[in-house]
Amino acid sequence: MKTRQLLPLAIDFLRRNKVRAMLTALGIIIGISSVVALVSAGEAAQKDITSQVSSLGPNLAFVLPQAPSGKTRLGQPPPIARAGSVGTLTLSDADAIRQNVKGIDGVAPELYATTPVSGGGVGVNATVLGTSADYAPVRNVQMVQGGFFTPRQEELGLNVVVVGHDIVQDLGQRARVGSEISIGNRPFTVIGVMDRRGTVGGRNMDNYVIIPAQAAKSLLVGDERLVLIDISLADAADSAQGKATLAEVTALLRDRHRTPPGTLEDFSISTQADLLQTLQAITGVLTILLAAIAGISLLVGGIGVMNIMLVSVRERTREIGLRKALGARKRDILLQFLTESVVLTIFGGIIGIVIGSLGAIGITGAMEIKGGPSVTAIIVAFVVSAAVGIFFGVYPARRASALEPIEALRYE
Amino acid sequence: MSITVTTEEATEIAERDDAPALELRGIRKIYNSGSVAFEAVRGIDLIVNKGDFVAVTGASGSGKSTLMNMIGCLDRPSYGLYRMEGEEISHKTENELAEIRNRRIGFVFQSYNLLARATALENVEVPLFYRGLPRRKRVPLAKAMLERVGLGARGDHTPAQLSGGEQQRVAIARALVGDPTIVLADEPTGNLDTSRTEEILQLFEALHEEGRTIVLITHEDEVASRAKRSVVMRDGLIIRDDAQ
Ligand SMILES: Nc1ncnc2c1ncn2[C@@H]1O[C@H](COP(=O)(O)OP(=O)(O)O)[C@@H](O)[C@H]1O
Numbered sequence: 001m002k003t004r005q006l007l008p009l010a011i012d013f014l015r016r017n018k019v020r021a022m023l024t025a026l027g028i029i030i031g032i033s034s035v036v037a038l039v040s041a042g043e044a045a046q047k048d049i050t051s052q053v054s055s056l057g058p059n060l061a062f063v064l065p066q067a068p069s070g071k072t073r074l075g076q077p078p079p080i081a082r083a084g085s086v087g088t089l090t091l092s093d094a095d096a097i098r099q100n101v102k103g104i105d106g107v108a109p110e111l112y113a114t115t116p117v118s119g120g121g122v123g124v125n126a127t128v129l130g131t132s133a134d135y136a137p138v139r140n141v142q143m144v145q146g147g148f149f150t151p152r153q154e155e156l157g158l159n160v161v162v163v164g165h166d167i168v169q170d171l172g173q174r175a176r177v178g179s180e181i182s183i184g185n186r187p188f189t190v191i192g193v194m195d196r197r198g199t200v201g202g203r204n205m206d207n208y209v210i211i212p213a214q215a216a217k218s219l220l221v222g223d224e225r226l227v228l229i230d231i232s233l234a235d236a237a238d239s240a241q242g243k244a245t246l247a248e249v250t251a252l253l254r255d256r257h258r259t260p261p262g263t264l265e266d267f268s269i270s271t272q273a274d275l276l277q278t279l280q281a282i283t284g285v286l287t288i289l290l291a292a293i294a295g296i297s298l299l300v301g302g303i304g305v306m307n308i309m310l311v312s313v314r315e316r317t318r319e320i321g322l323r324k325a326l327g328a329r330k331r332d333i334l335l336q337f338l339t340e341s342v343v344l345t346i347f348g349g350i351i352g353i354v355i356g357s358l359g360a361i362g363i364t365g366a367m368e369i370k371g372g373p374s375v376t377a378i379i380v381a382f383v384v385s386a387a388v389g390i391f392f393g394v395y396p397a398r399r400a401s402a403l404e405p406i407e408a409l410r411y412e
Numbered sequence: 413m414s415i416t417v418t419t420e421e422a423t424e425i426a427e428r429d430d431a432p433a434l435e436l437r438g439i440r441k442i443y444n445s446g447s448v449a450f451e452a453v454r455g456i457d458l459i460v461n462k463g464d465f466v467a468v469t470g471a472s473g474s475g476k477s478t479l480m481n482m483i484g485c486l487d488r489p490s491y492g493l494y495r496m497e498g499e500e501i502s503h504k505t506e507n508e509l510a511e512i513r514n515r516r517i518g519f520v521f522q523s524y525n526l527l528a529r530a531t532a533l534e535n536v537e538v539p540l541f542y543r544g545l546p547r548r549k550r551v552p553l554a555k556a557m558l559e560r561v562g563l564g565a566r567g568d569h570t571p572a573q574l575s576g577g578e579q580q581r582v583a584i585a586r587a588l589v590g591d592p593t594i595v596l597a598d599e600p601t602g603n604l605d606t607s608r609t610e611e612i613l614q615l616f617e618a619l620h621e622e623g624r625t626i627v628l629i630t631h632e633d634e635v636a637s638r639a640k641r642s643v644v645m646r647d648g649l650i651i652r653d654d655a656q
């Protein structure tokens with residue numbers, strides 16, 4: 001008997017037991033499709049975030065209102081738990097950096113106000129950001145209409161606003177340049193409309209309304225607490241010049257925050273390289289998590305295959321006896337059942353790959369990021385589905401092949 | 413350099429040529445079911461020559477099937493010597509036995525034992541499949557054999573679509589397709605009515621006339637009377653044998 005002749009035999013058997021084959025393959029289909037979809041989506045998201053971070057440029061640095069990661073102040077929760085929380089940075093910190101540190105092209109504090117926004121009486125879902133005129137060059141904001149506010153307009157304390165793409169879409173004429181919109185019940189004059197900025201880190205940048213920091217501060221009830229200060233350096237952040245500049249920023253802020261020597265500061269500075277490193281650590285953990293979920297679902301699918309193959313061996317005991325009586329060797333029976341389980345799992349794998357790829361396209365589409373099915377994920381999924389078939393098929397196949405011909409023939 | 417043939421080899425070759433198809437000496441089979449050992453075959457000597465048509469009869473439980481399964485290499489004797497065409501079988505490996513079953517034995521069972529989901533033609537192909545023949549070679553051989561048993565037009569029928577007699581004829585075609593040395597049939601007509609039995613018996617008679625060696629188990633005297641030689645068993649022993 002030649003091995004390749006077993007393939008038609010296995011396909012034939014599965015074709016004649018369609019419902020059972022489909023149900024058994026279902027476990028594999030679910031496992032493989034979730035692997036392909038999740039890994040592809042994860043890969044696309046990682047690429048997207050990485051390219052976004054890279055697009056910030058090597059000269060950008062961020063001052064964050066929390067202790068440097070990896071170290072915590074006594075009695076403080078670990079920094080990861082405090083990520084994004086609002087701490088100790090103030091607008092005057094940002095001003096001090098701009099005025100005192102050389103080698104800096106721009107400083108943009110980010111102050112967020114949660115106040116209602118409406119235009120012509122129509123409410124709109126918006127994020128209110130207060131910042132400096134430097135924000136536009138620092139974050140590379142492109143305008144489609146009008147312009148960003150100037151340092152002069154900032155100094156004069158004018159109530160001017162630059163609106164995002166979605167705001168114009170929602171409010172139409174009510175948000176065109178020159179009209180007034182209401183932010184926190186105060187009238188602001190629209191002076192510019194930003195081009196599409198997309199979603200960054202899960203945040204939609206197109207529903208932003210951007211106003212001068214002082215105006216935002218006056219909308220707030222309590223103290224102003226900055227989420228972030230963006231600093232655009234004259235040199236790359238990881239160059240000697242850039243590092244020296246950032247050391248100066250650190251010294252200045254330590255001084256302003258009266259941080260005693262030898263203790264940890266209550267802020268931290270991170271650069272593009274730091275962010276990429278952090279992201280890689282996070283995606284690394286996510287990948288392991290996904291792999292574990294995928295592994296468990298494949299394990300469950302594989303056990304399903306083994307279970308059905310054992311049932312199949314039992315049901316076909318007489319057939320096995322007969323085949324042996326007609327000249328099948330141990331190896332022939334072993335390979336027959338092994339081929340069946342592998343064909344079953346590869347069949348499930350291929351369907352899973354198709355569904356998973358569609359899922360990946362759907363997920364990345366919903367996340368509005370580029371990327372489709374991951375080739376690596378597809379190749380790995382295919383190999384894994386075949387391996388599952390072998391691993392979980394060997395035991396039932398061995399049981400089948402070990403049957404004595406006469407015992408098997410007598411089996412009722 | 414001259415080619416020398418040892419005496420041992422020479423005898424073996426001679427043995428091969430005019431050795432009996434089957435030679436059983438002191439064959440015993442002991443079943444150990446649980447704590448009780450039961451001796452189903454208790455010492456059988458039997459020689460079947462090439463071209464013989466032997467009927468084995470005896471009451472139910474007399475050990476006929478046990479004997480037949482050992483002859484057919486489906487089961488191993490507990491004791492005794494078994495030679496097929498002069499070749500010692502007792503110490504063959506499992507794979508060698510599979511090869512013997514495949515090439516030298518054609519087995520016909522009482523309950524037909526066809527693959528239920530396969531067609532008649534596919535059933536007949538099975539022994540050739542395990543011989544490693546590709547499909548394009550199997551199909552014509554299997555078709556010819558189905559025609560030989562009068563079922564040339566039913567090749568694409570499944571067993572469920574065939575009568576008992578037709579199923580047994582498919583099984584006979586399957587037993588013959590590999591051109592075996594010996595055809596073994598364990599109560600092949602046990603499940604059939606008289607006229608179907610007659611068809612099957614005529615088939616066996618025709619095979620005998622072609623010179624095939626046949627051993628047929630039956631408990632029906634009419635069936636036994638059609639064979640050229642009758643062997644009777646009782647309690648695991650042969651109590652009568654025409655040839656002696
Ligand atoms: N696998 C087995 N285990 C134990 N006893 C068996 C087995 N097969 C057959 N026997 C016993 O051996 C005896 C002979 O059986 P069998 O060869 O089938 O007889 P027959 O075919 O002549 O009716 C019977 O008593 C039967 O119960």
Ligand SMILES: [Mg+2]
Pocket residue numbers: 476477478598
């Ligand atoms: Mg019997």
